[in-house]
Amino acid sequence: MRYLPLTPDDRTQMLETIGVSSIDALFTDVPESARLDGPVDLPRKATELEVERAFAKMARKNLSAGEAPFFVGAGAYKHHVPATVDHLIQRSEFLTAYTPYQPEISQGTLQTLFEFQTQVARLTGMAVANASMYDGSTACAEAVLMASRVTKRKKAVLSGNLHPHYSAATATLAKYMDIEVETEGAAPGRADDLVKYIDDDTACIVVQNPDVFGHVRDLTALAEAAHAKGALLIAVVTEIVSLGLMTSPGEMGADIVVGEGQSLGVGLQFGGPYVGLFACRDDRNFIRNMPGRLAGETVDADGRRGFVLTLSTREQHIRRDKATSNICTNSGLMALAWTIHMSLLGEKGLTQLARLNHERAIELADRLAGIKGVELVTDAFFNEFTVKLTRPATEVVEALAQRGILAGVPASRLYPGQFETHLILAATETNTDGDLDALEAALKEVL
């Protein structure tokens, strides 16, 4: 087998050195009834070419975003990723390195994480950020747990317009920690009223901006209301490109900002691996209660600047059952992709990219609003918005898929049994005029 360097001769010699007669002798601790005497019932080894062909066959059964006019969002967005990003994350020294527990031979990973943390903190308007989480939804759930630890309270209020997968992941994680989760009903196209839920038991309110329907809102009043009751405001951003154009959650008073970083560097990847962003205020208590890894600056024995993983006494491998979370993996390689893409963009590029996204969405919204049978539900938005159709959105989307157009996410797929005619559409810099033409024409046909 091409990945196994031992030759039959090697094996014989090694068994001799070990002093056993056969490989079976090394497996004698396995209960006899559980020892398999031959391979399990699965195909035998395959050549590279065979494996490539099997995967190509599966790949051909999917309609990829690049092949179709594409308007699907709802928490994952198609953006163009520079070729440099994918090249760099395939560097052996990045791709095949482990967690940088040995800092002397991991400065590459550590410095990029430190740079990543700084970029995330600045972009979200916060003071500190960690070295990434699994994804946006788990970052959101962990933020609620952290808020509960920080405030020592046991209630979390979730906006109804928070991505339902995020709400579900949060509720699931909170459930057995005895954190009570309250949720307002969803309200496409407007900001739900969360202030009324805040009381003295409230650890945090969680609000997504732009929300899952694409609507944007000012969080300032909400932050003030929360703070007045001693609660924290957790802001969720699933389209991180929006922060190139919009006031940051930090500036609006958020205490913790979590986000899905997939838009930069990562690609669609059918849902994962993505990269969760996690940032918070500069408060010792906050930092000591953060989940996930942190890279920090220090000096080496010669006094030269260097970086290490730090504050690991929060973490499971040191604190075990007292840890702030059980996490022992970040999304390092995706964080690298994110930080490379962000370094290429810089402030100038990100701002321009955000503006292009916004403009494409405006153009799309105006075009669709002009179609009979389409009503624009979201009047303030970034690059995603919701329309109400005269037919069930699921049928419309399927009919458009048959025409080779990937038109968006029916709201009812996220909220089963609700919003049957609502369709959530995203536009990005990757959409051409031709894409807009195609959608407009096809939509007219199927409505």
Place this chain on the structure above:
Amino acid sequence: MRYLPLTPDDRTQMLETIGVSSIDALFTDVPESARLDGPVDLPRKATELEVERAFAKMARKNLSAGEAPFFVGAGAYKHHVPATVDHLIQRSEFLTAYTPYQPEISQGTLQTLFEFQTQVARLTGMAVANASMYDGSTACAEAVLMASRVTKRKKAVLSGNLHPHYSAATATLAKYMDIEVETEGAAPGRADDLVKYIDDDTACIVVQNPDVFGHVRDLTALAEAAHAKGALLIAVVTEIVSLGLMTSPGEMGADIVVGEGQSLGVGLQFGGPYVGLFACRDDRNFIRNMPGRLAGETVDADGRRGFVLTLSTREQHIRRDKATSNICTNSGLMALAWTIHMSLLGEKGLTQLARLNHERAIELADRLAGIKGVELVTDAFFNEFTVKLTRPATEVVEALAQRGILAGVPASRLYPGQFETHLILAATETNTDGDLDALEAALKEVL
């Protein structure tokens, strides 16, 4: 522009340091009438996404080998290249390095070239090999020039079954060096008689094995006949995989072996870049007359083994008009791909690969020979052979292409006006049983 780091501010400051008022001041040596005052008439800068789309559009207009049952050979062969090869040749330190003129910081390139030379020499059965040529055809042409220098004779005899592109490239290069080129008529399916051409003016005879029609021959007698007259035998190998199974040209008495290395590591690439192999006997006069670069072993100031480019007094940058050739570029990156693929294969893998190729060709030949209207012309072959059809091969190939099958090369495309019904087909390890079925069925239809 994304590749240009200078900012407008930088430019202003730098002009100041230089002491000129504008960039135009640096171009004043250009005759005024030749100074363009604006961009030429070509499109303006394009984003990555725009460029990607333009190329994807062109790519879609081609039928790629992987999409079709594929039997095209005639000097370039489709083999499976392990993913490791393409990954490694994209390592920054290999891809973006220059010619290793500074050996202290080029040991990576130099050692791989030294390993490459050794592999080529062993495979061809020769004592030494150079660090690669542009491709097989130019290697062939340079070998004739070298033979003329070594023997101080001015006549070259080319087999009629030498790939006509090789003959043409050789004749072109020989023409102005006043080397007379004689060629025998082509003879599909048999060894042409070259002995009769050898006389006391003959510098070399050039024979391809397997020849362009796929026929294999024993070169021993030819070598002896040539040597008897003081001429050299140059053996050409366009399908290097054949040497995994066949007696090497060196063992059959060749003095110089040239080859196209494309089959290993390189891929089809519509004709280039490929990698020319060049090997010869261990003879001081031969080596001093070789074209191209040579990596050689030496020691550094601490006495440790190291490698350098050597014997460069043969080369143009030292010897100028007295150089053995004007070449100052090899096919370094492709040589790297070749040597990586060969290191993965090793003797065991190469032998097995060659056998698989041979067997597929036998199966294909037998199947086709069973079709009414097909006559197998080549009885001894490696992975390529020629058949005679009842219709012009060009028509047949086009009809099969319409059916999505790439069926081979009509001999008349190589020999205009000749062999109209001859078709040259290659089979490799990449051909499935389904490919053979498809060709067989379709060929029955169109004949």
Place this chain on the structure above:
Amino acid sequence: QAEPLIFERGDFDNCGVDLPEPKGLKTRLDGLERKSAIGLPGLSEPETMRHYVRLSRKNYAIDLGLYPLGSCTMKHNPRLNEKLARLPGLSDIHPMQPQSTVQGAFELIGELAHWLMTLTNTPCVSMSPKAGAHGELCGMMAIRAALDARGETGRRRVLVPESAHGTNPATAVQCGFVTDEIPADASGRVDMEVFKSKLGDDVAAIMLTNPNTCGLFERDIKEIADLIHEAGGYFYCDGANFNAIVGRVRPGDLGIDAMHINLHKTFSTPHGGGGPGSGPTVFSEALAPFVPVPYVIQDGETWAMVEHEQEARDLSGGEPFGRLVAFHGQMGMFTRALSYMMSHGSDGLRQVAEDAVLNANYILARLRGEMTAAFEGTCMHEALFDDTFLKDTGVSTLDFAKAMIDEGYHPMTMYFPLVVHGALLIEPTETESKAGLDRFCDTLLKLTEAARDGDTGRFLNAPVHAPAKRLDETRAARSPVLTWREDETAQAAE
């Protein structure tokens, strides 16, 4: 060769991408346009390339040499897998596209699930978990849900061997359990007497790693399974060390109820400097009804994904404990892992386990005379040593490990598991050659001798041949600097 930070090098006005000019449309952001600068430097593409290529060269990597981290399984990462994960038909698809347009993706997930269930002999797998610890959460939540469904509100104690990974107790706590530690016996395995004494009607489960973190197979595993089941609890198996037994032992045959599988360990998806991982979790019949959404199902030639709890209830009467994550798990890792598994096949995977165990035992055999093996006998896929051999040398486990860096190796896992003093845990994996292992053993023997000979400077100052000397971790933790600030430029320039 210090590499400046991008904040010290880049420029807010520079940019390494080209984008079309915006048209200047009036925004519709309801007045939420950003008013202040962000502070993000941009670098041209050539500068970006160099920054990261140069930084990368400060890392060690499996592509450079042996990475003998016990319990972390750092093995060769085939580039075929990287290539296939980048097929546009697999990478450029959206998790919320119409299901009719992603049938191949569902098929791939289903195929991988089939391999995982077959290799473990279990009837069910959840593909959601994003990493191993996330898989533990998935498994323990299912256990909690099963207990809740049985109305067993009093079962909250989870037994955890002291050799367990830290994630085990941390996970148990996140599921509302308390942990109770079981010591190791003299052979490095669960002390069966203590284990039995701890069983009771408040016991929810045992979390056991097998082979355990001492590199030993828990001989009594079937008895443990029987006893925990008799006591009304469940058996969670930490699958971090599955590499040792894959293809030779099916955990389902040992009586486990749940086990996560680290695709980034046993099935070689790259660690990427700390992530992403992927931790699909298999379940027994008993726990299968509680698996979270989403999951794929097959109906004839058609695949579908069950995305909502209600849908799961309606379809199969299941009681999902919820949803762990947005979308469908680590698709990119699924592709790589399946490619790896298909490449090996059932015969190759069996060989993986055999060679992994053979390599570890070879190291144990070659070193046990000079370094102190923690336990008697042979081991599974990793060899555990304690620091007795360093006694009175003035060299600590840490110093010894750092000296290995100067010899060109990444250190082994240190100070874990906690059951032995100054642990050194070496896992070579099956992708190391005998010649490579010999060089490694020779080096360790040379270092052992140097320590014994009093050449302490070599250890205390190590590493000296590395991109950085030993780093001050205390300082980093005491006054944390977690982001770059303007005033650092001057400091850095000092």
Place this chain on the structure above:
Amino acid sequence: QAEPLIFERGDFDNCGVDLPEPKGLKTRLDGLERKSAIGLPGLSEPETMRHYVRLSRKNYAIDLGLYPLGSCTMKHNPRLNEKLARLPGLSDIHPMQPQSTVQGAFELIGELAHWLMTLTNTPCVSMSPKAGAHGELCGMMAIRAALDARGETGRRRVLVPESAHGTNPATAVQCGFVTDEIPADASGRVDMEVFKSKLGDDVAAIMLTNPNTCGLFERDIKEIADLIHEAGGYFYCDGANFNAIVGRVRPGDLGIDAMHINLHKTFSTPHGGGGPGSGPTVFSEALAPFVPVPYVIQDGETWAMVEHEQEARDLSGGEPFGRLVAFHGQMGMFTRALSYMMSHGSDGLRQVAEDAVLNANYILARLRGEMTAAFEGTCMHEALFDDTFLKDTGVSTLDFAKAMIDEGYHPMTMYFPLVVHGALLIEPTETESKAGLDRFCDTLLKLTEAARDGDTGRFLNAPVHAPAKRLDETRAARSPVLTWREDETAQAAE
């Protein structure tokens, strides 16, 4: 950290690929089956990966830092180009497929040809040449063919400035010409008086690099063109330095008859450790009839390739001088170059020339006070110094260059061009930042000072911070060891 050769590490029985088992069919090789072993070691995939990754780290590269090789134009290699070159529709096509199945490939070649002709203002281009020197051959053969067509068998003398690349005289000789050298004048350009004196009816052509290898634009180029044409000869322009003028000056406007373009220089296809290159050659109307086969032609929406001389004669009355190479040239390089050109556009390419010249002049301005500039005034894309500043220091140009390695830089081009003593030729290219140039200049100034201050050890022993110390090139040439032999293992182990 010596890396053993594969021959010292691999095994004839080991293999890093998996292949199906052959069926054991009887061979049809007419008795030519191989009878003896080849001697090719095989390595498993993980071992292969490490061998080459480790070797790569012994190389310098443009991705690591400045590569200031005069006349070689080492600039940033965008990865977009690598990605596009690997599109299966462009990379996985065979040069002898039916033309109807490769229309997109022909279109790409045609499009690139259009860009090259437009940028040079010429009516014709041959895409065959595999490298720059091959392009020279293409150009000079066309000139030879044109002369032969005119029956001018007496014109065999080619004028070549002494500053020319070695390829120029070598190429001329390969076309049956003899060369006649023209010295440089005091300003570093063609000595017009000598040039004029050498004109005559035996002159076939002049081969002139412009900007020349001193980094200077040949001010009198139009007069040179006129005079050589008047004398009945042709003007071959070596396009190696096209980077300095691309988008600002069209060589066709200067009166050239032929010029090769190094796609791997001006248009940034990677050098790959010495190749592949690609050297399309443009032609004036006078030489167009003689271009070699093959070439693409367009008829409405359809593309075709003219592959045979007779076909060319029949179609256009051309007289191709022959064929340079099998198939159609360096397609993989065409893709990369066209991607590069389209990315820049006509405006970006103009900026390339301007920034390249600006960067070179900035270096010249910053260094000319301490190092000795070879000529007065400004330069084009490269700055030439001689070794006067090293006089009496005991440090040679070579020593100075090797000391740069210890500072983390690749040396500049040394001892070329031959017109100045101990030349140091620096070409930064446009893809270097001002900050990067400043660091480079600071380093050179520091070295200059060190040389002046008598710190010769630093130079004579350099490099010390490199994968190898200075290598014994004389030994290598005196007793050449060009392949590995068995008995070397012992020697290497010493």
